[in-house]
Amino acid sequence: MADIPITTHVIEFPYTRTLGPVIGPFLTGLRDGQILGIRSVDGRVLVPPTEWDPETGMPLDPAGLVPVGPGGVVETWAWVTRPTAKHPLAHPFAFALVRLDGADTALMHAVDAGSIESMATGMRVTAKFRDERHGHITDVVFVPEERA
Amino acid sequence: MPIDIAIVGYAQSPSWERSELTEVQFLFPVIAEAIAMAGIDRRDIDFTCAGSCDYLSGQTFAFVSNLEAVGAWPPISESHVEMDGAWAMYEAWVALQHGDIDLALAFGSGKSSPGDPMQIYPLQMDPYTLTPLGADPTSLAALQARALLDSGRITEREMAEVAARNRRDAVANPYAQISGEEDVDALLASPYVTAPMRDHDLPPFSDGACAVILATADRARALSDNPVWIRGIDHRIEIHQPGMRDLRESPSTAAAGKGAGVADGPVDLAELSVAYTHQERILTDALGLGAGVKVNLSGGPLTANPMMATGLSRVAEAARAIQRGDGRRAVAHATSGQPLQQNLVCVLEGER
Numbered sequence: 091m092a093d094i095p096i097t098t099h100v101i102e103f104p105y106t107r108t109l110g111p112v113i114g115p116f117l118t119g120l121r122d123g124q125i126l127g128i129r130s131v132d133g134r135v136l137v138p139p140t141e142w143d144p145e146t147g148m149p150l151d152p153a154g155l156v157p158v159g160p161g162g163v164v165e166t167w168a169w170v171t172r173p174t175a176k177h178p179l180a181h182p183f184a185f186a187l188v189r190l191d192g193a194d195t196a197l198m199h200a201v202d203a204g205s206i207e208s209m210a211t212g213m214r215v216t217a218k219f220r221d222e223r224h225g226h227i228t229d230v231v232f233v234p235e236e237r238a
Numbered sequence: 239m240p241i242d243i244a245i246v247g248y249a250q251s252p253s254w255e256r257s258e259l260t261e262v263q264f265l266f267p268v269i270a271e272a273i274a275m276a277g278i279d280r281r282d283i284d285f286t287c288a289g290s291c292d293y294l295s296g297q298t299f300a301f302v303s304n305l306e307a308v309g310a311w312p313p314i315s316e317s318h319v320e321m322d323g324a325w326a327m328y329e330a331w332v333a334l335q336h337g338d339i340d341l342a343l344a345f346g347s348g349k350s351s352p353g354d355p356m357q358i359y360p361l362q363m364d365p366y367t368l369t370p371l372g373a374d375p376t377s378l379a380a381l382q383a384r385a386l387l388d389s390g391r392i393t394e395r396e397m398a399e400v401a402a403r404n405r406r407d408a409v410a411n412p413y414a415q416i417s418g419e420e421d422v423d424a425l426l427a428s429p430y431v432t433a434p435m436r437d438h439d440l441p442p443f444s445d446g447a448c449a450v451i452l453a454t455a456d457r458a459r460a461l462s463d464n465p466v467w468i469r470g471i472d473h474r475i476e477i478h479q480p481g482m483r484d485l486r487e488s489p490s491t492a493a494a495g496k497g498a499g500v501a502d503g504p505v506d507l508a509e510l511s512v513a514y515t516h517q518e519r520i521l522t523d524a525l526g527l528g529a530g531v532k533v534n535l536s537g538g539p540l541t542a543n544p545m546m547a548t549g550l551s552r553v554a555e556a557a558r559a560i561q562r563g564d565g566r567r568a569v570a571h572a573t574s575g576q577p578l579q580q581n582l583v584c585v586l587e588g589e590r
Binding site: 109113116117136137138140144165166167168169170171172173174175176177178185186187188189195196197198199200206211226227228 | 366481
């Protein structure tokens with residue numbers, strides 16, 4: 091039997107890309123252990139920050155990026171009994187809309203609460219940053235404040 | 239003012255948990271049946287618009303092969319939306335407004351069974367802040383349901399009652415996938431899937447298709463003695479981030495309903511895209527539908543949820559209900575995106 095040729099292919103995207111003047115600093119901030127929001131045209135602080143004002147469509151000034159959190163309040167939550175392979179945690183956890191201190195909108199993220207009994211609307215949670223961070227939204231997970 | 243457009247033909251496939259047919263194979267008889275109901279030849283159709291999602295097939299340009307079910311020779315004029323077939327119908331309706339053509343076909347189809355919608359649907363979310371979290375449709379619906387429960391506008395029992403009513407109504411629907419008599423207490427005794435959602439609060443993810451034939455007024459009257467008129471149609475969208483809007487309300491549905499003229503006359507029945515039990519309350523409130531309006535006589539998306547055809551199926555079910563004599567004026571509603579982010583509202587009226 092003839093030798094089977096083996097070829098190695100490297101798939102690559104031979105370009106770099108910027109995340110822009112708002113999402114870029116937001117994700118870089120996560121890498122550095124900080125959560126940023128941005129001031130909207132009407133003065134509210136939006137988290138996650140957006141490049142454009144949701145109400146008027148006007149571009150938002152990156153100079154309006156401001157630190158928020160790390161603590162916040164759970165506005166609503168869902169208890170995930172069986173996480174999918176795409177979820178940030180492999181054990182049961184809560185998805186929640188968290189209104190961070192200093193923010194006027196809520197961020198959707200995971201709360202590693204241990205059990206459904208530990209979750210309640212209005213409870214306080216705080217950001218817990220992973221030791222190794224990559225500038226991704228998953229650099230952080232939220233935990234109940236009393237357990238932080 | 240828009241010109242009058244009527245529905246002169248429609249057809250649906252059953253809603254399957256898993257069809258062994260390809261999408262083209264189950265589309266073919268649906269389109270043939272809609273054309274036969276309209277009493278036309280496929281070559282009479284001036285414009286065709288399809289709604290489907292390549293992510294479900296996992297293949298780029300998968301929608302092109304669906305044209306095999308339409309017949310594209312001699313060459314046809316066609317378009318596609320990466321949306322539910324209800325938005326394909328909207329595009330066909332706009333095309334007919336120009337007045338240079340008088341017959342259009344719109345269809346929606348999806349084969350969700352080969353993939354896992356819980357892992358595929360997060361791909362439609364913001365790629366930096368939501369897709370990496372695996373933000374799935376069940377969790378997003380659960381966040382909305384909890385907000386509504388906390389506000390006191392609905393209870394878990396009322397959610398279960400929506401499921402039980404839908405499943406009971408679906409017994410008479412040959413296209414339904416889930417149907418039967420349910421005891422509300424038994425439903426409430428079942429465990430949470432993703433709290434506060436139990437199994438009965440969630441839709442099936444189905445395979446299936448739906449097609450409608452639209453005609454301008456003169457053509458409609460020549461083809462049918464009982465066309466269903468589109469009196470108004472509108473669609474609106476809200477901001478994407480779920481934490482930047484009030485999930486308990488649906489201002490986009492309210493705006494689309496106003497644009498479509500829902501309040502311009504009495505509504506007898508409504509077919510709403512209630513894929514999650516708590517959303518019936520949000521939608522009926524946004525559309526101002528009172529207790530006298532019969533909602534989802536077909537059983538609705540909680541009993542039959544063919545991906546990319548669920549919204550257009552609401553139009554077909556409402557048209558069928560009007561022709562059956564269940565009412566004269568109906569509202570059909572389609573939705574897209576995460577919990578009710580984008581909404582389409584259509585007002586239908588019978589000839590008599």
